[in-house]
Amino acid sequence: MSVSYGRRATSLRRAGTTRVLSGVDLTVRTGEILGIVGETGSGKTTLARATVGLVRPEAGSIGFEGTDLVRLTRRELREFRRTGSVQFMFQDPLRSQDPELTVRQTVAEPLAAVGALTRRERAERADEALALVGLDAEALGSRIPGQLSGGQRQRVSLARAIVTRPRLLLSDEPVSALDASNRNLVLSLLDRLRRELGLAVVVISHDLSSLAGIADRVAVLYRGRLVEQGPISEVLEHPRHPYTALLTASAPSVRREHRLLPAQLSPARSREPWPDDEGCVFAPRCRFAGPECRDEPRPAAVAEAGRSHSVACHHADRWRDLLG
Ligand SMILES: Nc1ncnc2c1ncn2[C@@H]1O[C@H](COP(=O)(O)OP(=O)(O)OP(=O)(O)O)[C@@H](O)[C@H]1O
Ligand code: SF4
Ligand SMILES: [Mg+2]
Incomplete structure (x- = not known):
């Protein structure tokens, strides 16, 4: 689903709408707990x-x-x-x-x-x-x-x-x-x-570690986009999107090895929703970024048939190899 809110005119921009959720696709089943995590x-x-x-x-x-x-x-x-x-x-x-x-x-x-x-x-x-x-x-x-x-x-x-x-x-x-x-x-x-x-x-x-004990699956939101979703143990132990890895790094009880990551990939300063026409917002700081990341609309973290863990990254496999 995609959701926009109306916004009033200011001296800098006209009245219109701001899209705050874009292409978020999630499922939760009977008897299941789905965690949704993301910063403010x-x-x-x-x-x-x-x-x-x-x-x-x-x-x-x-x-x-x-x-x-x-x-x-x-x-x-x-x-x-x-x-x-x-x-x-x-x-x-x-x-x-x-x-x-x-x-x-x-x-x-x-x-x-x-x-x-x-x-x-x-x-x-x-x-x-x-x-x-x-x-x-x-x-x-x-x-x-x-x-x-x-x-x-x-x-x-x-x-x-x-x-x-x-x-x-x-x-x-x-x-x-x-x-x-x-x-x-x-x-x-x-x-x-x-x-x-x-x-x-x-x-x-907003805290991944508080979901660790109870959620079956977790979905990670970043600036209105779904960047990763999957079984919670897999996402915590083997994150594939660098943003998820950053979240696990700031939750010390979850995974120690990823604490080094923030030095390599500091989170974006902006908290504004990710613009629709922009490639991956991590590209300026991502070691694996290529032209496809900047130019092509980013892949969706939509669970594909038969795959329970999905990642919105062109090079999720390279991140997986790096993060272990
Ligand atoms: N009623 C509203 N009108 C316009 N914009 C809104 C409205 N409610 C939220 N927003 C904007 O939508 C975006 C998402 O807000 P939302 O409250 O869903 O975030 P959140 O993840 O729940 O944050 P928090 O962790 O602080 O509760 C923000 O940029 C916020 O400023
Ligand atoms: S590899 Fe590309 S798509 Fe993946 S996080 Fe880095 S810049 Fe974004
Ligand atoms: Mg809220």
Whole structure:
């Protein structure tokens, strides 16, 4: 899919649109956790927002159980969202929770749109969801978000996201604001829920190492492009795109040998989306760059038939030989 945002006119440029995601093609299956990693501004939240229908892609498709969500009319999309089959946990739980609603009301809120449930059934479903995330509904159900710890608040967000019994859950930076013990708790909850509820889960993170324990596969975004995707152990141990190798280098627990890499290939300073008509933005600093890298549109990191690991690089094999 490709996504653009409208932009206002400034003294330097006219009003128009900026493409912030380009040709991103991903699949997540039932019971699977797909990690999405990338630095700030790479388009992770935009990708999640587009998948749940909060922003409409300008090109591409979003297939969900045989329906292309991009082709739905506005009304059909609204109906689809009301079913709660796809849920989104926002990046900042404090801002996304109404400060005046109790925990039980917060968790039950999405059920109001689903309809056909009595008030009592909604309360029961909320308590069930709270129990699934390990929170005591009796003790915490009537508190407001301000009376919870950060870890508890994040678990309330998770309970709220699963209360509609979704089949796909997108979770935006679920652990970045948490300390180590809460981080492990939330990640292991996601891991358990995808197995127990048969959920397909997308976990967004700017930190590759936090995905290492739970994701099955990982997709690496760089300035709105997908540069590499594959099974997480393979991507961590044998990255083939230099940007992924840079990410593994800055996560010391992941792979020590790649720490030397930043000296050879410093990351680009710009965080602007990668322009559509530009060749590989790594070319000025890449030791394997040839004319094809500068001139030809870069190859897409789209999983080819029979290949689970794909890389958007003309010379991925040479990088693989170098990186080991
Ligand atoms: N509503 C919007 N209107 C215009 N541009 C936007 C909007 N939301 C995001 N952008 C731009 O789109 C790009 C991608 O933003 P996005 O929030 O998806 O990145 P991200 O990877 O989630 O970053 P972070 O790690 O900081 O959360 C950025 O250049 C950002 O400035
Ligand atoms: S080899 Fe070419 S395509 Fe690959 S990272 Fe280097 S410049 Fe980009
Ligand atoms: Mg974000």
